[in-house]
Structures are given as C-alpha cells and as structure tokens.
Amino acid sequence: MEQTVVISVLVAGAILAALLATLGMAGAVHVTSRRAHGYMHLIFYAILVIVAMNNFLSGRDISSSAVKLEEAAVVVRHPLVALAQPLVSLLLLTLAGERIITHWLQRDKTAQAPSAMLMAFILFWAGTVAAPALLGQHPHVSHDYVYPLLIGTAAVLATSIERDLAFKAARNALLLFMAAGLLLIPFKPTLVLDLSYTQGLLPGLPRLSGLAAHAVSLGMLAQLGLLCLLARPLRNIWLNRLAWGMGLVVLFLAQSKTAWISFTLCSACILVVRRGPAFLRRASDPVRPEFGIVSLLGFMVAVAGIALALMFGDIDARLSSFFDSAQGAQLASMTGRDQIWAIAYDEWQRNPVFGYGPTLWDVSFRDSIGMPNATHAHNQFMDTLSRSGAVGAAALVLYALVLLVLSIRYARASGGLSLALFVALALRSISEVPLLLFGYGPELTTHVLLLMTLAAAAHEAHARKKQPASFSESAEPRFAGNFHPSPVTSRVRP
Template sequence: MSANEVVFTRALPMAVIGGVSTVAAILRGGVRLGHGAVPLLLLFATFGVFAATGQSPLMPLVSLATLLPAIIVPARGFSLDALRAGARTGVGSVVIAVPVVYAWKPTDVIGACRLDKCSAWGLALGAEGTGNALGMYLAGAGALSLLLVTGALTRLAVLASALVLVDLTASRSALISFVVAAGVVLLGQVLAAKFPSKPWAQLGLAFSAVAVAVLPLTTNDPASYTGRAELWIYARELFWQSPLAGYGPSFWVGGNGSDGIDRNYSTHNLFTELLVSGGVLAVLSFAAAVVLAVRGPRTQVGSAHVAATASIVMLISLSEVTSGPGRIYLAPCFLAYLFMAAQTTQTPSTGRGAPEECPPQSRGKYRRVGPLSRTSSRRRLAEVPGQLDGAATPTRRMG
C-alpha cells in the first residue's frame, strides 16, 4: 500500500462513521454546536482558505469529518459511560488482535529490530519493526486506558501490559511519551483522591500544554532528539515568515526536499505543526477549543476526564504528531475522543462503591447520612432545613 492508501485506510472508517452519525443526529432533530466547535470551525475555515488557493482540500475534509460528531451534537449530548465503554472495547480489540495475528503470521508480527532501535526483549513488533505509528497509538491507548478503568490492581495491570507493548514496538518516542503521559495521569489520580477539591487534571493539562510548546522552542541543537530538532528549528524560521496564518495543513508534506529538510509526515511536534499549518490563528483556535471542551461537561468529574484526555493528546505529540486537526496523523482517534467526551452530560462511573454526585439543582440542599448500603449504590440523603425554617423535614430518598 502507498503512503496515501495507508493514511486513508486508517481514517476512512472514522470519517464515514462521523459523517453518518452527524447526518442521523440532524435528521432526528434537536442538535447544537458542541463545546469547542466554534474555534474548531474557525480553524478549519483557515485551512479552507489554503485549499481555495491551490492546496488539496482532501486531508482537511477527512480530518473535519472525524470531528463532526463533536461539532454538530445532539441537544442532550452523549453518555460518557457509553463513550468510555466504546473506548475500552476499541483498545481491547487492538490488544486481542496482536496475538491473533501473531498466531496467523508469527514472522510478520515479532521480528528483528529496526536499525538502532530495539526493545528490552531484543525483538520488535513487525518483521523489521513497525516504526512509531503503532507505538504511538499504544502509548496513547495505554495512557487513556488508565482513565477508563478503576481499582489500583486494574490500573497496575494496564500500566504493565501497556509498557510491554509500547516497548515491543522499539519506538523511543512512544516509550517516552507513554511514561510521561501515564505519569501525569496517575499523579493526577493520586492527588485527586487525597485532595479532591483541587483541579489537578486541569493543572496537568496546563503542564502538558507548556511542555509541548517549550520543548521545540528551547531546543537549538539540530542533532537533538534524533534529528527532530532540525525540523523544529526550520519550523520556527518558517513561522516568522508567515506568523499570522501559516502555510496551510498540506504545506509541510508538499515540499520537494530542495531546502534540504527531510520533512517526513509532519514537524514531529503538535505546537510547531500548528504554527506551520495555521500560524497564530491555528494555535489560538486550538487552545480555545480545548479550553471550551474542558469547560463543557456539567460535572467536576466529567471536566477532569476531558482535561486528562487533553493532557494525553498533548504529551503523545511531544516528538510526533499523533493526533491533530487539519490532517490525518498517526492516530486521529484521540482528538476525536477528546472532543466527543466534552459533549457528555453525565458523570462517568467511578467504580463500585464510589459516591454518586447529587443533581446540580440539589447541591447545597442535601447532605449524606449513614454509610453506603452493601446492596445498593444509592445513598440516603437528608434535606437540610433552611436557616429561617424552624421545622425539621423528613428524610427523603433520591433516585
């Protein structure tokens, strides 16, 4: 398969499903623009200008199609429980597929290492290694899975298995990205359990955004990061020549090599990719979309889930562009999941025995009394009398 065929094979199912589900939502009626949709539409409008002046519109259109379900949203939003269950099924299917394909074609799955890259086992997924694509997907899926499961032992099993799979791809970028992303997620979960009133996931997102921008801006040795720094330096030079709107999403890959730069598929960093593709407008539009996405869910837990997902998207794009707007990169699913999660209207399940949140309209009016029942996840709530109401009110159960 050619490079373009691989790209569209990777993205076409998502684009088709996104388009069909959006049309179905419109036909059913009661749709709205999603949280973060306006900045995303402005970003793609900027890309559309470059398409009108000669760049191919195909990549931006396919990228937009993968995000359509998060742009045109049913008025009632989505179920985060269902979205999380779907993500668990998808990740599990990939993990199951690896041993199945190995049993079918063992020499095509586990083979010799690629050049100077190798796993701790002296072998690699793929006869000559699979490069960074599979490794970056597994890094993102492994970190995201830590948000999709509950219980310390389950998280430990996810962490260990993901680490083995990522290492087996012999991708150094994937291994570093997974360690950093998983570390930020786990640290946020530990801190949130001890100090639940603090916005740890949002602070993790701020750290991740700063990291993805500072890394390429402060690296000046072209040989650093296995030559990626040369791309970042060149991207910075290009930015100053067209700082406002950049050069379009297909400019970088459309180069003929006359500048001596091995462009590959991207600038190998999400921040520099946005700078080259759309300049300051793209960076600000994407940042605004992420901020609005984090503010979208109606619960603190839902907002934290989106913020943690956004952190993962940033951190798996430190030295690659795993998922981003405007083109089909290594794994477009992560960006789609981020903005889909922002459109949810319920608190995700936090595991058996976890406390349930009161409905927004009842907050401040009710307090919990008594321990959680062994046979039910419901808690008894007693209404607190008002300051000026001298009579006690009976205990009521809430569904």
C-alpha cells in the same frame, strides 16, 4: 473518449455516494429518534480497523532498521484498503451527521451543549483548516477536511450515555488492536517488530509497532487503552487483569519514553483527583495524626534525598557526558526534529498570516527539502504555525486554553479523566500533531474522547441545576469511581 467515460463514471460515483450518505443519515436519524443515544461510539472501531488494515496489507518490513528522515519509506496501498477507505469515511459521516441532526431536531428536549467548547472547536477548525485551505500560500480543498469537523461537533454534543458507550467501545477496540499486533509476532515478526532497535533500556529487546504506523503511535494507543480501562473496567475480574497485563506489556515493548511519561502523569492526575481529598483529610486528621506525621516525614526525606543527589551526585558532569554521547546528541536535537522545526519556522516567515497551506509536508515538499519521511513538523504549535500561519496559531492557543479551563473545571466530576486526557494531548503535542484536523486517524481518538468527556460533564452539570434543591444538595460527582450510574446514565449497563 476514454477520458469522458472516466469522468462520467467518477461523477456518477460521487452522486451515488452522496445519495447513499443522505439515505443512510436519514435512516440513522429515524432509527435513533426514540433512543437516548446514537452510534457515535462505533467510530473508534471504524478508525482502528482501517489503520490495522492499512498496515497489515502494506507488506512493510520494519525489522531492518528504524526509519530515518533522510531515507524514503515505500508505502504500498492495498486495493482492499482503497476500497474500504471510502466506506469507512461514509460510515463516519453518517454516524456524526446523525448525531448533529438529531440534536438539532430535539434541541428543546436535550440538555444544553457547552457553547464555549462548541464555538472554540469550530473556530479552531476554521482557523487551522478552512483558512489555510482557502487563503494559504498554496490553497487546497479536500473532502477529508470535513470529517473531523463533523466528528468533533458531534462529540461536543455527546450526552452521558454516549460518553459511557464511547469509552467502552474505545476500550474494546484498542484491546483488540493491541492483541492483534501481539498475535502476529510468531507469524509475521518483521511486520510488527523492529528487531534491530538498539536505543531501548534493554539492549537487544525488539521494539513493537504492532498494527500501528510506528511504535510511538502504538505507545500512545496503549496508554489510551489503559486509561479507558480505568474508566470502564471489564466486568470479569480475571479478564480485566489480563487486559491490564497485555496493555502494560504493549506499552513497555513499544519503548516510547514519551508514552511512559504520559501514562505516569495521566494516571497521577486520576489518582490525585480521586484520592487526593481523602488523603488530605486523613493526613490532617487531628484525632489520628500518625498518618499525617509519617506522610510529612516521608516527604521531607524525599526532598532531602533529592537535594543531596544534586549537591554531591556530580550531576553536571554526568549530564555533560551524556549530551556528548550519540544518544545525548540525539535527545538534544529531539531525534533530528530541530531541523524540521527550523524549516517550519522559515515557511511561516514566508507566509505569516495564513501559512503555507494544507499541502505542507506533502511528497513534493518533502522531496524538495530532502526529508521524505517528515510528514509533519513534529510539534503541534510549529506545524499549525507553518501550515495555517498566525491565524491558525491564535486559534490553536485559544482552543487549548478553553480545553484546559474546562478540563480543570470538570476534573472532579469526571474522576480526573478530563485532566488526564488533556495532559495526554498536551504531552503528545510536544513531538507530534494530535490536534491536526486535515483528516482522521488514530490521533483523533484521544481528542474525541476528551471532547465527549467534557460535553457529558457539562450535560450532567446542566441536568443537576434543573433538579430540585433536595436532589442537587446530595448530588455526587459522576466519576468518583468508574462512571457511577446517575439519573442520566442509569439505562446503560456497566
């Protein structure tokens, strides 16, 4: 009898949730029917709020030691998180669904969406999520798999206005997220700091995790927040400087070498795209050759210095000594990730076509291999290969190639942001899984921003083709500085 009542309540709740989602989406479509944009930018607030709630209410203590693969982590799900999670999912479903429906209803009034990217994304989701969920060795279907599909599809349909709003919302959400983690240090130091961390550049300096799941994730979010500041600086110059200072402090205290390297390379991409042409013109100016001569001499000195260091710096002996040390051995094994990659490769060999399935690396599987904290394969390609087999791996490679080509194609139009975001995802994919679409989390933010950046650039390119020749000849790249106003984006206040 009790089981019947429970099932009835669950069914009624599911029907009510579906009804609310339908009504919410219909209301959202009606509200935005006369607006040039929807509310997709709110997804960044929603995702980071649920992440912050989950970690703040978990009661964790990360001060004793760093997480080890052979030690089980105790995860506590607070009742408030259990209540808020479905509401956030419903909000994401409504926001993304509204954009898709509105685009379909107004398809003759809007610029054409980048069909290649849209098809590549849908094929990527189908090959890496739908195929293993239905045809994998251990099939498993969940409603969580639908959210990334809808969010990504809505991101591909984004216009220039929605891109601007998205970067502004992501910037604000990430700054608030980082500030909250710093403000908790005096009150809950063991919640946000690893006081026993000893592998940093400065011995004894605690490692900051903030309200992220771990310090590596916080480093990724900090570098993304700084990239958003590059794209959308705060209007108040002193507040903007304070935001930069806080972001750099968080990036440093997270002590993630991958995040440091990624931020350096991403910033270099933006600087090269924005300043590179002017630098080349100045360096090759025959009227004033002094700058070019000095630049060439500086380059020659740098190359000579590197050559001398390689020839006389005893690099081989130093490298050998380093890899013989404990830290060198840890680096050589990618902090034990080589063991995880070996397990992932074995699982792919057992299920070569469609892979193990979505439940790979779940609790029961991790217990069976004795690695309770190995929640994924710690490499995007190896994780996709083991979960989704050759079908998923092929979809991943195709999708990555499409993103790379479009990122390079629209690099100048986006002021280097498309290339910077792609580099951030590519570097992150070496040791993490930022393109995993079996649910939503903080990793999805960079992915969505890249899709919206590429979609908006394609939208602007399509709009410029429709303009008269007199306008198109004088058209400038939209991201030459910081989202310059254009005929498409002039209604958004900077």
